[in-house]
Each structure stands twice: as structure tokens, then as C-alpha cells.
Amino acid sequence: MNIIQRQIPASNKETRPGIRMVPMYITIHETDNPARGADAVAHARLQERGNSRQASWHMQVDENQAIQSIPFDEIAWAAGDGRNGPGNTKSIHIEICVNADGDYQKAVRNTSEVVRELMVRFRIPISNIVQHNHWTGKNCPRYLRSGEKGINWNDFITMLKRNTVQVEPIVPADPVFVKSNTIIQRVRALVRTDIRKAPTHLSEFVRDTEPGEVFDVYARQGDWHNVGGANWIDGNGGENLYWIDNPAARNKQADSIPYPGNLIQRGSSGENVLRIQQMLGVSPTGTFGPRTEAAVREFQKQHGLSVDGIVGSKTWSAIF
Structure with a gap:
């Protein structure tokens, strides 16, 4: 499922503290806001403009779309188990919208699709897909727990099992160094994304790129781009990086x-x-x-x- 980026500004430390994590869990919430119009866009806008309380989550999903507010490798204040609790420090948090003018069951199905993608991407086993209730005992996600909207937690887990390849958690990868003077292409960062020490999101974080920043690429592994030494950036299917040129073709292109x-x-x-x-x-x-x-x-x-x-x-x- 396509994930729309509408991230909280990095300057808002109250709701986006910028603390790095390697996600080991995915926690499912519900917005608990049945007001008409309280869809994914409304909740993303709330986070983007600055929540009135120190609470945040990585993504909101409704029957139409999934919108990401915080990078998946940064913590969010969502679990309610404290600054050092594993719910906050080791989990991706997803809110399902429950607005009265939305299609709740379709929102749940969309959420299951997103969760399956994240399970594969971060190698999170199905046993680590949990309810908000798991961390604090809060009755959340309320409708999935009760089943009163025609779909319950067991149905949700069944959706995940139906099309999910079972995975086992892996340890962060060791740095992968590339020593080369050959530039195979140049790319520009389209969004703020992270540089890692190996071609995997589980490897050590180096720093964030800035939108518009240009990089020389010395090697590629899948869609990961080595930008010198042990520095790798995920192209994310063209969402993170834009191909500029390769040095051999530049003069020909300028002439033409x-x-x-x-x-x-x-x-x-x-x-x-x-x-x-x-x-x-x-x-x-x-x-x-x-x-x-x-x-x-x-x-x-x-x-x-x-x-x-x-x-x-x-x-x-x-x-x-």
C-alpha cells in the first residue's frame, strides 16, 4: 500500500523527539475519535501542526490512505509506558481511524496491508503485533477488542497470517565498506531520510539527509545506494532518491x-x-x-x- 509522507517537523521535539530505535514490535491503536471528518488527513494534520499534548504515533490509516508522521526508526510517545518503556522505545505505532463517516472495516483491511509490509521490511514476527492494551492495559483498540463493528482482533491477525511470510528477528548488520573511486551515478535526496552503515534499516544510524542534498554513488545493493565508505541510503523505489546523472553521460547530455x-x-x-x-x-x-x-x-x-x-x-x- 502506498504510504503518504506528512511528517512532524523535526523541530517539534515534544511529539517527535528524534530518538532512534530498531523497531521490534508493531502496536495497533484506534483514534477513539468518531467525529465526522476525523480521518487520516485530519489526524496527520493534527500531528504536523503540533499536538496539544505530548502524544504521537507513526501512522494513521483510514479507508482511503495511510499517512506517516514519524520515521519508523524513531520513537513516538504512543504506548503510555514511559520514556524507557519497550512500547515507546521498540515499537511502530499505527492508529486506525474510527470516524463516523468512514468505512471502519476497510480501514482495518488497509492497516493489515501496511502491517504486512512493515513485518517484512523490519523482520517483525506476527507474535510481536500487539494491541495498545498490551503495554498499559488501556482498552485500545476498543472496536477491534470488542468486535462491535463486525471485525475483531482475531480477524485482524487472520488477515496478517493469510498473506504473511513468517520471519524471525535479526540482529543489526555489521557495517559494509565500499572502497572505490568510481562514481556510478549521482542522486538527489527528495525527502529527509536516514544514512545507514549497511544496506539495511537495522544497521547503525549515521545521520539524516536533507531534501535536495546531492550524493555520489559508488555501489548499489538492490535499491540501497552506497554514498562513500560505510554510508548507505535506501532509494525506496524512487521515493527517497532522484537520479540525476552518471558522470560518463553528463557531457553528452549537456551538449544535447x-x-x-x-x-x-x-x-x-x-x-x-x-x-x-x-x-x-x-x-x-x-x-x-x-x-x-x-x-x-x-x-x-x-x-x-x-x-x-x-x-x-x-x-x-x-x-x-
Whole structure:
């Protein structure tokens, strides 16, 4: 299932403390908010803008979509078992929306699909899929526990078993070093994501990338990109990284797309704007709007160019 990113700003330490973890559990909650319109978007917006209490969760799911608010390898304040409790420090937390104008059973099915994906990704066994009740005794997820909406916890576990390959937890991987002077491609980070010391999310955390940051790639393992030494980034099927070029093709590409001879800026449109948007990872509309300008400014900043959001000859040459 496609997971939409709408993350809590890293600056909001009250609800996104930024403490790293290796997830060993997945905890299922319900929002307990039956108000009309209290869907995944509403709860994601609540987290994004700043919750009124020190409570947070990784994801909210309704009958239409799953929206992620916190990276899966950071803790959330969701279990209620304290700062050092395993519920908070070792679990991914998912909220199922119960809004009156939503389809609760479809939301549960969507949640099971997300959970299956996370079980495989983080090698979490089905025995470690637990209710919020597991950590504190709270009656949550209330409707799954009672079955009063026509689907109960046993039904949910059956959904997981039906299409889940049984996995066993593994220990974090040792660092994988790559010593090479050969750059096989260049990529740009589309989102804030993590660099690991081996091509797995269970390996040691190095640091976060910044959106727009550019990396030379020296090796690949699956969709993991080695960006020097023991530093690896997960491309996540094109969601985290945008391919820029490879050094061998750059000169040929620049020759084939010469600078058009005029400034390209806010209000411009046409084929050259499309080319810029495709290279910078902006939705290719063909119209130079505020998002394209912001991407150009970030690119200029990363490449030591004059930061004005306008594509002149120097910026064009750097992009292509």
C-alpha cells in the first residue's frame, strides 16, 4: 500500500523527539475519535501542526490512505509506558481511524496491508503485533477488542497470517565498506531520510539527509545506494532518491541540451521548464511556479551558486 509522507517537523521535539530505535514490535491503536471528518488527513494534520499534548504515533490509516508522521526508526510517545518503556522505545505505532463517516472495516483491511509490509521490511514476527492494551492495559483498540463493528482482533491477525511470510528477528548488520573511486551515478535526496552503515534499516544510524542534498554513488545493493565508505541510503523505489546523472553521460547530455539563451524563472513555461522540473524532482507541470523556484534555490545553495531561484546559464550548466 502506498504510504503518504506528512511528517512532524523535526523541530517539534515534544511529539517527535528524534530518538532512534530498531523497531521490534508493531502496536495497533484506534483514534477513539468518531467525529465526522476525523480521518487520516485530519489526524496527520493534527500531528504536523503540533499536538496539544505530548502524544504521537507513526501512522494513521483510514479507508482511503495511510499517512506517516514519524520515521519508523524513531520513537513516538504512543504506548503510555514511559520514556524507557519497550512500547515507546521498540515499537511502530499505527492508529486506525474510527470516524463516523468512514468505512471502519476497510480501514482495518488497509492497516493489515501496511502491517504486512512493515513485518517484512523490519523482520517483525506476527507474535510481536500487539494491541495498545498490551503495554498499559488501556482498552485500545476498543472496536477491534470488542468486535462491535463486525471485525475483531482475531480477524485482524487472520488477515496478517493469510498473506504473511513468517520471519524471525535479526540482529543489526555489521557495517559494509565500499572502497572505490568510481562514481556510478549521482542522486538527489527528495525527502529527509536516514544514512545507514549497511544496506539495511537495522544497521547503525549515521545521520539524516536533507531534501535536495546531492550524493555520489559508488555501489548499489538492490535499491540501497552506497554514498562513500560505510554510508548507505535506501532509494525506496524512487521515493527517497532522484537520479540525476552518471558522470560518463553528463557531457553528452549537456551538449544535447544547450542553454536556451534566456532566463527561466517564476512565470516561465514550456519544454525547458519541464526539463528543469524533471532534473530537480519537481512535479513536471511545465509551469515555473513556487515549488520549482524553491527547488532551484535549494539546488543553487547545494552547488555554491548565486541563490536567486532563477535559471541562468550557470545554473542551467550545473543542472545539466
